[in-house]
Amino acid sequence: MTKSAAFIPCLLTLATLTIWTACKKNNSSSTDTSPRTTLITEASWKFDASGVDFNKDGAIDVIDSTTILPCQKDNTYTFNKDSTGVADEGPTKCNSTDPQTTDFTWSFSGTGQSVIKSDADPLLANGISIFSMTSTKMVLYKDTTVSGIPLWYIVNMKH
Numbered sequence: 001m002t003k004s005a006a007f008i009p010c011l012l013t014l015a016t017l018t019i020w021t022a023c024k025k026n027n028s029s030s031t032d033t034s035p036r037t038t039l040i041t042e043a044s045w046k047f048d049a050s051g052v053d054f055n056k057d058g059a060i061d062v063i064d065s066t067t068i069l070p071c072q073k074d075n076t077y078t079f080n081k082d083s084t085g086v087a088d089e090g091p092t093k094c095n096s097t098d099p100q101t102t103d104f105t106w107s108f109s110g111t112g113q114s115v116i117k118s119d120a121d122p123l124l125a126n127g128i129s130i131f132s133m134t135s136t137k138m139v140l141y142k143d144t145t146v147s148g149i150p151l152w153y154i155v156n157m158k159h
Contacts, residue, residue: 034108036133037108039133041079044076044077044078045077045079050064051063071094076090084106085104114129129141138156139156140156141155
């Protein structure tokens with residue numbers, strides 16, 4: 001991949017992780033008890049791996065080991081059943097003046113295929129898709145085109 005073609009997926013990963021840390025209060029008092037909500041709220045999620053998926057099968061074809069900084073890899077994201085969440089910087093902060101935790105709001109949209117949406121940032125207003133989710137692993141993807149090549153940028157999260 002050329003440097004410019006690689007930049008877009010890298011930017012998507014950073015945007016995704018940044019968006020989850022954006023702060024916005026949720027006025028909703030409803031609680032979702034669906035199976036997907038149960039899975040996403042069981043425990044905090046942490047970065048596992050990211051990269052490009054050319055054939056859109058949910059598996060990373062080319063690992064991206066440079067975009068996510070070591071200080072971001074220990075961050076955790078806790079999704080609550082009331083559509084609120086907390087992002088925690090973990091033991092290693094990228095910027096010592098950043099708050100240790102940041103609140104965010106989230107929601108699922110769509111039927112059949114799950115999409116995480118957040119009103120905390122315009123980039124997640126359209127959502128990021130969940131390819132698969134188990135009690136220990138979540139595979140997120142963003143459908144995109146780079147230099148005319150359709151692909152998914154995958155972010156794997158784990159407990």
